[in-house]
Amino acid sequence: MQAFQLELPPPLTGGRFFGVGKYSYLVGAHPLPMIQKMVESMSQLQKEELQVQDKEHRKGCRGLLYQQVENLQEKVFIHAEEVNKLRSEEDGTDLEKHRDLLATENERLKQELEACKLQLQELTNQRRSCEECEYQRTENNALLQESLSQLQLEVAEKNAQILKQELEVQQKMDCLNEVEQRLNDSLRERAKAKERFNFRLWESQQTIASLKAQPPQIKYIVKRVEVESSKLKEALNEAQSQNRSLEEQVGMQSQVLKEMEQQLQDSRNISTWLRSQIQKYESEVERVHREMVEVVQTMKDEKNRAIEDAFMQAQTEMKAVHENLAGVRTNLLTLQPALRTLTNDYNSLKRQVRDFPLMLQRALQTTRAEIGEVVEEVRNTNHELLCKYRRELQLRKKYHNELVRLKGNIRVFCRVRPVMEEDVDGLEVMNMVTFDPEDDAVLHLYHKGKLVSFELDKVFPPEATQQDVFQEVQDLITSCIDGYNVCIFAYGQTGSGKTYTMEGMQGNPGINQRALQLLFAEVAEKALDWEYTISVNMVEIYNEALRDLLGKEPHGKLDIKLCPDGSGHLYVPGLTEFTVKSVEDINRVFEIGHMNRVTECTNLNEHSSRSHALLIVTVSGVDSSTGIRTTGKLNLVDLAGSERVGKSGAEGSRLREAQYINKSLSALGDVIYALRSRQNHVPFRNSKLTYLLQDSLSGESKTLMMVQVSPLEKNTGETLYSLKFAQRVRSVELGPMAKKTEVVSFPPADQMELDSRSSPNSSPGASSGRPGSLRKKLQISGRGKSPPL
Numbered sequence: 032m033q034a035f036q037l038e039l040p041p042p043l044t045g046g047r048f049f050g051v052g053k054y055s056y057l058v059g060a061h062p063l064p065m066i067q068k069m070v071e072s073m074s075q076l077q078k079e080e081l082q083v084q085d086k087e088h089r090k091g092c093r094g095l096l097y098q099q100v101e102n103l104q105e106k107v108f109i110h111a112e113e114v115n116k117l118r119s120e121e122d123g124t125d126l127e128k129h130r131d132l133l134a135t136e137n138e139r140l141k142q143e144l145e146a147c148k149l150q151l152q153e154l155t156n157q158r159r160s161c162e163e164c165e166y167q168r169t170e171n172n173a174l175l176q177e178s179l180s181q182l183q184l185e186v187a188e189k190n191a192q193i194l195k196q197e198l199e200v201q202q203k204m205d206c207l208n209e210v211e212q213r214l215n216d217s218l219r220e221r222a223k224a225k226e227r228f229n230f231r232l233w234e235s236q237q238t239i240a241s242l243k244a245q246p247p248q249i250k251y252i253v254k255r256v257e258v259e260s261s262k263l264k265e266a267l268n269e270a271q272s273q274n275r276s277l278e279e280q281v282g283m284q285s286q287v288l289k290e291m292e293q294q295l296q297d298s299r300n301i302s303t304w305l306r307s308q309i310q311k312y313e314s315e316v317e318r319v320h321r322e323m324v325e326v327v328q329t330m331k332d333e334k335n336r337a338i339e340d341a342f343m344q345a346q347t348e349m350k351a352v353h354e355n356l357a358g359v360r361t362n363l364l365t366l367q368p369a370l371r372t373l374t375n376d377y378n379s380l381k382r383q384v385r386d387f388p389l390m391l392q393r394a395l396q397t398t399r400a401e402i403g404e405v406v407e408e409v410r411n412t413n414h415e416l417l418c419k420y421r422r423e424l425q426l427r428k429k430y431h432n433e434l435v436r437l438k439g440n441i442r443v444f445c446r447v448r449p450v451m452e453e454d455v456d457g458l459e460v461m462n463m464v465t466f467d468p469e470d471d472a473v474l475h476l477y478h479k480g481k482l483v484s485f486e487l488d489k490v491f492p493p494e495a496t497q498q499d500v501f502q503e504v505q506d507l508i509t510s511c512i513d514g515y516n517v518c519i520f521a522y523g524q525t526g527s528g529k530t531y532t533m534e535g536m537q538g539n540p541g542i543n544q545r546a547l548q549l550l551f552a553e554v555a556e557k558a559l560d561w562e563y564t565i566s567v568n569m570v571e572i573y574n575e576a577l578r579d580l581l582g583k584e585p586h587g588k589l590d591i592k593l594c595p596d597g598s599g600h601l602y603v604p605g606l607t608e609f610t611v612k613s614v615e616d617i618n619r620v621f622e623i624g625h626m627n628r629v630t631e632c633t634n635l636n637e638h639s640s641r642s643h644a645l646l647i648v649t650v651s652g653v654d655s656s657t658g659i660r661t662t663g664k665l666n667l668v669d670l671a672g673s674e675r676v677g678k679s680g681a682e683g684s685r686l687r688e689a690q691y692i693n694k695s696l697s698a699l700g701d702v703i704y705a706l707r708s709r710q711n712h713v714p715f716r717n718s719k720l721t722y723l724l725q726d727s728l729s730g731e732s733k734t735l736m737m738v739q740v741s742p743l744e745k746n747t748g749e750t751l752y753s754l755k756f757a758q759r760v761r762s763v764e765l766g767p768m769a770k771k772t773e774v775v776s777f778p779p780a781d782q783m784e785l786d787s788r789s790s791p792n793s794s795p796g797a798s799s800g801r802p803g804s805l806r807k808k809l810q811i812s813g814r815g816k817s818p819p820l
């Protein structure tokens with residue numbers, strides 16, 4: 032029989048033994064009292080078992096059971112030891128300690144922060160007292176505020192971290208408590224099982240003891256021993272099964288222990304991490320603290336420096352102020368007499384100021400009276416001047432009219448067009464017209480080998496410009512503003528330059544546009560006293576039909592009618608009239624007229640040479656001071672070509688056109704003749720042209736006939752005819768002799784030619800009142816004789 036020795040661990044400190052009989056229990060602060068108790072009872076059991084073994088040497092079957100129990104005890108002990116060790120090493124209180132430490136550290140940081148705030152407050156106060164460092168302080172303050180807010184943020188973060196860690200620690204603690212609870216429960220279970228086992232063991236021992244106490248009956252005993260030994264076997268089996276269940280429980284316990292170990296390991300990791308975090312936090316706090324201290328130190332230094340500077344500056348300024356004060360004191364001494372003088376002056380000025388309104392009122396009254404007198408004088412002078420001006424105006428008008436009358440109310444000019452490139456046509460062109468260099472009213476025409484001379488009111492050579500021509504006619508145009516009716520006719524064969532003279536060309540306008548421009552200028556000059564309105568009509572007479580060139584329906588024929596007011600004046604119902612105020616307006620009107628003329632005909636050149644184009648300008652004015660009203664009419668007429676088509680044997684429409692043209696031109700000649708010779712009857716109604724211009728030709732009206740001629744040899748016939756026409760118009764002399772003259776019709780073209788043939792060298796101009804050089808020449812040569820009309 033083998034003896035079993037069980038080595039038990041020394042009892043843990045802090046515990047007390049309480050024993051009842053052979054079972055003793057350890058209670059107190061030990062973490063595993065049940066295990067301990069179990070170990071104790073097991074050792075007790077072992078001792079008793081040993082005694083039994085001694086007594087019952089034959090009962091070797093119990094050895095296995097003891098062996099197993101021993102192993103079990105060993106394992107339980109090891110586990111208990113490990114648990115104790117773990118508990119002592121990594122107790123949950125460590126985490127709590129860390130947490131407490133962190134809380135303390137946090138508290139300390141908060142206090143430091145408060146101290147920093149206080150210091151900052153102090154510095155702010157100090158800075159307030161130092162005004163010169165205001166700007167710098169504001170900047171530093173802002174920086175500090177910024178770092179402070181950063182620190183506060185960090186502290187808040189750390190607090191949050193601490194709270195989180197506290198929560199985690201709490202969770203771990205709860206976990207540990209739960210594990211401990213479970214361990215305690217399992218130990219209690221085990222103790223109960225052990226107790227039951229012991230009780231059975233005790234019962235078995237009691238049975239053995241009672242068996243031993245019975246008297247020996249060999250045969251019977253042997254049998255009983257066998258019986259008892261089977262009982263023991265049963266007990267043994269039961270113990271083994273209990274042992275197995277205990278082993279299972281131990282396995283479970285070891286599993287639980289493993290879990291606990293794992294949890295402890297996790298806790299250890301977390302604790303390490305927390306420690307590192309705390310270290311980081313501490314180092315950060317330390318760094319911030321160091322920075323704060325540095326900043327505070329820098330600010331203190333700056334403050335001291337600023338104070339020193341301010342002090343030095345104040346000292347310097349104080350010194351300067353003292354010096355100034357001394358200067359001021361000296362000045363004060365010298366200024367006192369000046370002050371006295373100034374005070375006296377001031378007092379006298381005050382007196383003057385007091386008296387000033389009265390003086391001013393008197394001066395104003397005097398000045399007003401003087402101004403009134405002067406104004407009255409000026410008014411009188413103005414009135415006189417105005418009267419003089421009006422007288423002068425009347426005189427000017429009178430003299431102008433006298434001048435025009437002296438020149439003749441009907442004047443005849445001649446313009447010779449230059450030889451054009453298209454006239455040359457490869458052949459040598461002979462210029463048949465020559466001029467008198469000493470007299471600008473004479474021209475000579477070389478015709479059929481003879482030189483025929485003509486004297487008119489003015490002759491324009493080919494080189495005369497549009498401006499030169501206009502210069503001579505502008506008097507007539509301005510008289511229109513004074514209320515006179517003016518007619519300017521362009522007469523001549525086709526291509527002789529009538530349109531050029533009247534309308535002109537782009538960029539070089541003729542009489543029409545220049546006349547309107549002049550009217551605008553004159554009207555503007557008189558705008559102070561007179562208010563003028565300038566309106567225009569444009570008409571065309573073709574084959575004795577009157578057409579409105581500005582109307583919306585230029586095809587319609589117009590009629591000339593007597594005014595229903597009984598004034599005897601004529602008017603054209605439905606004739607379009609435009610009021611013009613500027614050159615742009617004129618251009619627009621000309622454009623409309625031109626367009627209407629173009630739309631009417633297929634060949635404008637042909638058409639224009641066979642129709643009369645009239646631009647009628649009406650100038651109405653009212654004198655704002657006197658209320659006098661004037662109305663003048665300017666008729667600018669581009670006549671149809673005067674060539675004698677009828678003679679060349681034309682037929683049909685061409686002949687009809689020619690007849691109409693001849694008729695109207697003859698009628699014009701007749702009217703002018705009748706007017707110049709002051710006949711009682713003037714045949715205005717013989718043509719549409721003269722009838723339309725009746726108002727403008729009669730009475731005080733002024734007429735200019737611009738006879739256009741070509742210098743070309745091929746045109747000499749027509750040139751001669753035109754010049755004769757001009758000569759005849761001009762030769763009609765006003766005065767007693769003219770009055771006596773009979774009323775005769777203007778000779779037709781053929782007759783005029785015959786006349787010229789009969790006396791080619793005769794110059795009708797010789798009989799005119801104009802003292803022309805040619806006339807003198809003719810008189811000297813004895814050939815100055817008026818032709819019969």
Ligand SMILES: Nc1ncnc2c1ncn2[C@@H]1O[C@H](COP(=O)(O)OP(=O)(O)OP(=O)(O)O)[C@@H](O)[C@H]1O
Pocket residue numbers: 447448449451493523524525526527528529530531532636637639640641671672739
């Ligand atoms: N004084 C001048 N200087 C330069 N060119 C001129 C002059 N006179 C006329 N002409 C030119 O001669 C040509 C014929 O002139 P314009 O058309 O004026 O003649 P017209 O007598 O009006 O003819 P029509 O009776 O056919 O209308 C034009 O090309 C014109 O430019």
